[in-house]
Amino acid sequence: xxxxxxxxxxxxxxDPDADEAMLNRAYVYTVQKHGSQKRxxxxxxxxxxxxxxxxxxxxxxxxxxxxxxxxxxxVEDTLATPEExxxxxxxxxxxxxxxxxxxxxxxxxxxSERAAENLRKFFLAMSEDIRxxxxxxxxxxHNMRTLxxxxxxxxxxxxxxxxxxxxxxxxxxxxMYEYMREMQLLSFExxxxxxxxxxxxxxxxIRSSEGGQVDAIALAIKQALAEAGLKVEVSGREKHPYSIxxxxxxxxxxxxxxxxxxxxxxxxxxxxxxxxxxxxxxxTWHVIPGRFKDYISTPKSNGYKSLHTALIYENSxxxxxxxRDSEMHRLNEFGLxxxxxxxxxxxRPDGQVGWLRDLIEIVDESHDAExxxxxxxxxxxxxxxxxxxxxxxxLQLPKGSTPVDFAYAVHSDLGSFAVGxxxxxxxxxxxxxxxNGDVVELIKSxxxxxxxxxxGFVVTGKARAAIRRAVRAKERAEVAVIGxxxxxxxxxxxxxxxxKKAVKDACKRLGLAGEEELMVVIGTAKLEDRAVxxxxxxxxxxxxxxxxxxxxxxxxxxxxxxxxxxxxxLGDCCHPVPGDxxxxxxxxxxxxxxxxxxxxxLASGVDADWLDLSWGERTSGALGRxxxxxxxxxxxxxxxxGIFAGNRANIASLENSGRDxxxxxxxxxxxxxxxxxxxxxxxxxxxxxxxAEAERx
Numbered sequence: 001x002x003x004x005x006x007x008x009x010x011x012x013x014x015d016p017d018a019d020e021a022m023l024n025r026a027y028v029y030t031v032q033k034h035g036s037q038k039r040x041x042x043x044x045x046x047x048x049x050x051x052x053x054x055x056x057x058x059x060x061x062x063x064x065x066x067x068x069x070x071x072x073x074x075v076e077d078t079l080a081t082p083e084e085x086x087x088x089x090x091x092x093x094x095x096x097x098x099x100x101x102x103x104x105x106x107x108x109x110x111x112s113e114r115a116a117e118n119l120r121k122f123f124l125a126m127s128e129d130i131r132x133x134x135x136x137x138x139x140x141x142h143n144m145r146t147l148x149x150x151x152x153x154x155x156x157x158x159x160x161x162x163x164x165x166x167x168x169x170x171x172x173x174x175x176m177y178e179y180m181r182e183m184q185l186l187s188f189e190x191x192x193x194x195x196x197x198x199x200x201x202x203x204x205x206i207r208s209s210e211g212g213q214v215d216a217i218a219l220a221i222k223q224a225l226a227e228a229g230l231k232v233e234v235s236g237r238e239k240h241p242y243s244i245x246x247x248x249x250x251x252x253x254x255x256x257x258x259x260x261x262x263x264x265x266x267x268x269x270x271x272x273x274x275x276x277x278x279x280x281x282x283x284t285w286h287v288i289p290g291r292f293k294d295y296i297s298t299p300k301s302n303g304y305k306s307l308h309t310a311l312i313y314e315n316s317x318x319x320x321x322x323x324r325d326s327e328m329h330r331l332n333e334f335g336l337x338x339x340x341x342x343x344x345x346x347x348r349p350d351g352q353v354g355w356l357r358d359l360i361e362i363v364d365e366s367h368d369a370e371x372x373x374x375x376x377x378x379x380x381x382x383x384x385x386x387x388x389x390x391x392x393x394x395l396q397l398p399k400g401s402t403p404v405d406f407a408y409a410v411h412s413d414l415g416s417f418a419v420g421x422x423x424x425x426x427x428x429x430x431x432x433x434x435x436n437g438d439v440v441e442l443i444k445s446x447x448x449x450x451x452x453x454x455x456g457f458v459v460t461g462k463a464r465a466a467i468r469r470a471v472r473a474k475e476r477a478e479v480a481v482i483g484x485x486x487x488x489x490x491x492x493x494x495x496x497x498x499x500k501k502a503v504k505d506a507c508k509r510l511g512l513a514g515e516e517e518l519m520v521v522i523g524t525a526k527l528e529d530r531a532v533x534x535x536x537x538x539x540x541x542x543x544x545x546x547x548x549x550x551x552x553x554x555x556x557x558x559x560x561x562x563x564x565x566x567x568x569x570l571g572d573c574c575h576p577v578p579g580d581x582x583x584x585x586x587x588x589x590x591x592x593x594x595x596x597x598x599x600x601x602l603a604s605g606v607d608a609d610w611l612d613l614s615w616g617e618r619t620s621g622a623l624g625r626x627x628x629x630x631x632x633x634x635x636x637x638x639x640x641x642g643i644f645a646g647n648r649a650n651i652a653s654l655e656n657s658g659r660d661x662x663x664x665x666x667x668x669x670x671x672x673x674x675x676x677x678x679x680x681x682x683x684x685x686x687x688x689x690x691x692a693e694a695e696r697x
Contacts, residue, residue, distance in 0.1 A: 483523030579675025
């Protein structure tokens, strides 16, 4: 553990103007506040914040960050208060400590009950001041270094899993690769102890049998570059054990099949020398195709810059080589932390933390805790591709992204109104997976809206959250429309007319936020009609007959203008289309399910909450299902689909449900405008020589 004078000397070594008295006061304060508290290792608890502060000095961070590291657990684990910290150390330190404390509170909760509001505040704090995250990452790294002292295996695995899923990706996203690698290694040891033991054992065998091979190859690289007149530093290392394990899992190969277990780093004097060195290496050794990446001309989202290539050395040995200059190397190892050194004067690298603001949007739009965790993992832990707008703006997206992901990355309004896309000048479906370098032009319409089906192919958390939010808003609005129509019927049964005040009072009695929420709970059948009536007019249902004896409403409820799948669902059993006589059955949380009046499924719903429905005038569009039996000879299916085309009906799905020597049976869903349209199609099928039977299902 660092002694008080050692910590202060470290800070003064790179920042002679630091406030020595305040640093000493913070050290003494954390020792006093944590007092006799002990860690699982048996060490005094204050050793932990002191070591975290030591990690911050290695990054040459400013004194406020060092003091925050010393105090980061005091509010959470001692009697210290934010007000006391602000009085003693100033508002900036108090704000940083508060930001770190917020995430600690979230960790203390179960994963399923994470507080979205606290997480939103934490990400907001990070986007305003990335030092909050730097302290938290150092805090987690030191906790992982001492994780083996915790006796409970379940607790060790839970902490390791959280580190692997959340903190290691966050470290990678801010460019702190050393932190990321060590967190992954320590987590890997806990989560896959057998795999860890096997891989580290094999690496030790290779190290002992091949001796100084890494050093020999590094020397050969340096000599080749020196002969070309380049002054460089070359270092080599074995690949990270977790990196090897991950590659084995992704490629489904054994350890023996992993050929590139050695990696080398070349640090040149300038960016131009980096490209010269690349040329020398590529002309000296064979290049492995498809493994070259230029992160200098196109840096990663965390600012990482380097040239990556893979070469074949002697005896078919593969090796990875990274080439960068000294400034790139400093930024690559410490990432955003490098920008926070005291000499930067507190200038924030805002351009590199835009992804944090994306996370804030995701948190705002997430519906529940599990969805929030899913989206934040998506946002921080995916490989990237690069795509361009028609004007040349570069966007970084996760692999597997589609034009919809691209649209939401540009602006949420563009995503919400997207109806099509041009990729490299060609019209392509919105579900097309983008490739590196694609130029994407979005086609939008003010009448469009996000589709639920998009969730089946988008990959970015921002897009998923925005789509779900838009779909929920539309569903809520349409359910409220149904609820309003049902409310009017309920109000008509009351002994006297009611006004706005009665509705407002009813909402209070029912514990609802307002009139719109009342309509939503009525539309989703979360409240029985009798309960609504009693809330509107207490005592009104006392002598009222049971619901089955209530008078039928004068008019059927129209579903015109509403969207199937939102406020109502068309029954899969009878596939109603406009023109059919229909009824609805309300089920709690499911909304209204629409059936044809002669649907056999209605026989089992005698006690159900029935509604008299109508399509409304000029309502059009639904899926009609037909069963078609074709003669089993060439061309009959083509003739049937020709009938659909001739009648302007699109095939939504087609399934072969039976086939024998003479006949083939198909069940086909058709997009039709109404019952008359579907009837014409069935009649045309029956008149065809290719069709043995045709009927509507």
